[in-house]
Amino acid sequence: MEILYFILSLLLSLIVVAILIVSVVFIYFTVSAGFMRSSPSVPSCGRVKRAMLADAALYLSEKQNLLVMDLGSGWGSLLLPLAKEFPEHTFIGIEYAFIPYMVSCWRARKLKNLQFKRENFFESDISGTDIMFLFLLTSTMEKLSKKCIAEAKTGAIAYANRFPMQGKKPEKKVSFGSDYETYYIYKF
Numbered sequence: 001m002e003i004l005y006f007i008l009s010l011l012l013s014l015i016v017v018a019i020l021i022v023s024v025v026f027i028y029f030t031v032s033a034g035f036m037r038s039s040p041s042v043p044s045c046g047r048v049k050r051a052m053l054a055d056a057a058l059y060l061s062e063k064q065n066l067l068v069m070d071l072g073s074g075w076g077s078l079l080l081p082l083a084k085e086f087p088e089h090t091f092i093g094i095e096y097a098f099i100p101y102m103v104s105c106w107r108a109r110k111l112k113n114l115q116f117k118r119e120n121f122f123e124s125d126i127s128g129t130d131i132m133f134l135f136l137l138t139s140t141m142e143k144l145s146k147k148c149i150a151e152a153k154t155g156a157i158a159y160a161n162r163f164p165m166q167g168k169k170p171e172k173k174v175s176f177g178s179d180y181e182t183y184y185i186y187k188f
C-alpha cells in the first residue's frame with residue numbers, strides 16, 4: 001500500500017513538473033520572439049521613453065505624411081501615444097511574439113493610422129520609413145543595423161534605445177546616467 005502511495009505521488013509530481021515546463025515554454029514563445037534568441041518584450045520606459053517620444057513628436061509636428069515604424073514593437077506603447085497625437089502620419093509596429101502583438105492590436109483598435117503586423121522585421125520592407133524605433137539586444141542590433149544601413153532611405157531617422165547600432169556613427173547620444181538610460185539618434 002505504501003509503495004502504491006509512493007508511486008502515485010511520484011507520478012503526480014512528474015505531471016506537475018511537466019505542466020510547469022510546458023507553461024514556461026509556452027509563455028517564452030508567446031510573450032517574446034524567444035525562438036529567434038531575440039529580445040524579450042520589455043517596453044521602453046521612464047526618461048528615455050519620454051525623451052525619445054518628445055524628440056520624435058517635434059520632428060513629426062514639422063512634417064507631413066511620414067511613416068513611423070517600431071521594429072519589435074512589443075506591447076505597442078511607443079507608437080500608441082504618437083499615433084493619437086499625429087493622425088496625419090502613419091504608424092506601423094512589427095512584432096513577432098503573439099501575445100504582445102494581440103495586445104497591441106487591441107490597444108490600437110480605434111486608431112486608423114496605426115497598425116501592427118505580426119512578422120519578422122528582418123523580412124519587413126523598411127525602405128519607405130521616415131522614423132524607426134529600435135530597442136533590441138546587441139546580437140539582434142548587429143544584424144538589424146546591417147539591414148537598416150542597406151535599406152533605410154536617405155533622411156530617415158532611427159532612435160535606438162540602450163543598445164547602439166553597429167557600423168554607424170550616431171548623430172547624437174542622449175544619456176541620463178547609466179547605459180539603461182541612454183539612447184542614440186541616427187540619420188541615414
Ligand SMILES: C[S@@+](CC[C@H](N)C(=O)[O-])C[C@H]1O[C@@H](n2cnc3c(N)ncnc32)[C@H](O)[C@@H]1O
Nearest residue numbers: 033038041042043044072074096097120121135
Ligand atoms: C525590448 S522589446 C521593445 C518594445 C518596444 N519597441 C519598446 O521600445 O517599448 C523588443 C521586441 O522585439 C520583438 N522582436 C525581437 N526580434 C524580432 C523579430 N525578428 N521580428 C519581430 N519582432 C521581434 C520581441 O518579441 C520584443 O517584443
